[in-house]
Amino acid sequence: MALSGVEIFKLLPKTNCKKCGHPTCLAFAMKLAQRQATLESCPDVSEEAKKILGEASAPPVRPITFGAGDKAVKMGEETVLFRHDKKFVNPCAFAVEIPDTLAEAEMASLSEQVVQSEIDRVGQKLRIDAIVLTNASGDAGKLEAAAKVVAAKATGVPVIINTTNAQAAEAAMKHVGDKRPILYGANASNVEAMAAVAKANKAILGIAANGLEELSTLTEKVKSLGVEDMVIDSGARKAKEIIENNTLIRRAAVKKNFKPLGYPIINFMQREDGLHEALVASTGVAKYASIVVLSSVEKWKNLALFTLRQNIYTDPQVPMQVEQKVYNIGDPKAGSPLFITTNFSLTYFIVSGEIENSKVASRLAVMDCEGLSVLTAWAAGKFTASKIAQFITESGIEKEIAEKELIIPGYVAILSGSIEDKLPGWKITVGPREANAIPAFLKTRG
Numbered sequence: 001m002a003l004s005g006v007e008i009f010k011l012l013p014k015t016n017c018k019k020c021g022h023p024t025c026l027a028f029a030m031k032l033a034q035r036q037a038t039l040e041s042c043p044d045v046s047e048e049a050k051k052i053l054g055e056a057s058a059p060p061v062r063p064i065t066f067g068a069g070d071k072a073v074k075m076g077e078e079t080v081l082f083r084h085d086k087k088f089v090n091p092c093a094f095a096v097e098i099p100d101t102l103a104e105a106e107m108a109s110l111s112e113q114v115v116q117s118e119i120d121r122v123g124q125k126l127r128i129d130a131i132v133l134t135n136a137s138g139d140a141g142k143l144e145a146a147a148k149v150v151a152a153k154a155t156g157v158p159v160i161i162n163t164t165n166a167q168a169a170e171a172a173m174k175h176v177g178d179k180r181p182i183l184y185g186a187n188a189s190n191v192e193a194m195a196a197v198a199k200a201n202k203a204i205l206g207i208a209a210n211g212l213e214e215l216s217t218l219t220e221k222v223k224s225l226g227v228e229d230m231v232i233d234s235g236a237r238k239a240k241e242i243i244e245n246n247t248l249i250r251r252a253a254v255k256k257n258f259k260p261l262g263y264p265i266i267n268f269m270q271r272e273d274g275l276h277e278a279l280v281a282s283t284g285v286a287k288y289a290s291i292v293v294l295s296s297v298e299k300w301k302n303l304a305l306f307t308l309r310q311n312i313y314t315d316p317q318v319p320m321q322v323e324q325k326v327y328n329i330g331d332p333k334a335g336s337p338l339f340i341t342t343n344f345s346l347t348y349f350i351v352s353g354e355i356e357n358s359k360v361a362s363r364l365a366v367m368d369c370e371g372l373s374v375l376t377a378w379a380a381g382k383f384t385a386s387k388i389a390q391f392i393t394e395s396g397i398e399k400e401i402a403e404k405e406l407i408i409p410g411y412v413a414i415l416s417g418s419i420e421d422k423l424p425g426w427k428i429t430v431g432p433r434e435a436n437a438i439p440a441f442l443k444t445r446g
């Protein structure tokens with residue numbers, strides 16, 4: 001069970017030395033209990049206390065990194081059942097299954113589709129994150145040959161080797177074993193042999209159980225065999241079972257700190273019908289899956305699932321923001337228009353998109369308003385005449401433009417006079433209220 005602030009306090013040095021950045025040990029203990037501080041901040045904590053507190057303060061869902069390099073996937077670390085309680089930490093990964101019974105050219109083509117699946121949405125790169133290589137043939141040689149193809153064609157993409165045959169797993173590991181893969185398929189009858197392969201290759205072990213009871217027994221067994229990193233599959237395949245089992249797993253981990261189920265979940269969603277598959281997959285995205293396995297790469301399905309994932313894993317307490325700076329749109333010259341807006345991602349992408357549509361090269365000054373949209377930022381006192389004047393002055397943009405003119409959003413037309421007062425020598429022009437009127441507005445300026 002998680003420790004209370006007072007229980008944690010009893011284990012701290014109680015010197016109130018402030019080295020942790022908190023005024024007292026009790027204040028630090030309270031932050032630790034709320035998971036808003038980490039134990040490393042106290043340099044004087046005893047080894048014994050470290051052991052007790054380390055276990056108690058570990059996230060209830062074990063943090064695990066799958067794959068290596070730029071495309072590595074972080075999983076686990078979740079601490080809540082509901083996103084509005086805090087936030088969901090690590091977005092689920094999408095993986096596409098490639099059976100080793102396919103012809104080499106088909107495997108290569110699917111691998112390339114995974115590599116090319118990346119899209120840019122509201123400033124984030126979204127993609128199919130991993131490949132599940134399934135030993136459908138049952139043949140160790142075929143799995144090894146397939147692992148070789150996938151490793152060559154999908155360089156850097158994390159791989160899940162899906163087999164119940166430890167010899168086949170060992171053979172496939174020769175090609176992907178150095179990239180922190182998942183070895184999925186450990187069950188009640190092969191667990192020792194599969195754990196040995198995972199341990200030897202520093203792979204994450206995927207547990208394939210039949211129900212939650214067997215799952216708990218298997219994870220305990222695997223831990224006793226020296227493998228700490230696991231992903232777990234309760235055996236659920238129907239949407240209703242997936243929601244039920246995933247919820248029971250997350251609840252046991254988060255509410256009861258039940259360690260045998262405190263691991264990232266893998267769900268297999270493959271269906272004959274793509275629409276059906278997307279619907280079932282969406283239940284996993286919404287309810288606690290860390291890896292969602294699909295049967296194919298299809299742009300329409302990707303877009304729907306990527307969008308859902310992005311929305312669910314956006315921190316509800318932190319608006320999406322872009323960096324404060326003056327962005328060039330097209331290739332602006334000294335006489336090109338200069339717009340200003342706030343740094344709420346959606347505002348930036350809509351405004352910059354409309355300027356792009358107008359085909360008039362421009363500059364867009366994006367001001368840090370803590371991710372608020374124009375009207376909200378103005379109402380909150382973050383998009384004011386003085387702050388706008390300060391930002392424009394400090395940006396140094398004045399040196400790059402021929403005529404000192406700033407186009408402000410129509411919604412804050414009321415600010416035009418006061419900005420002119422604060423920015424002597426500048427002309428303030430009121431632009432359209434809605435971004436979609438920007439192309440027409442620019443046309444009228446000639």
Ligand code: SF4
Nearest residue numbers: 016017018020025042
């Ligand atoms: S650094 Fe440690 S001993 Fe010092 S105040 Fe913080 S918790 Fe207490």
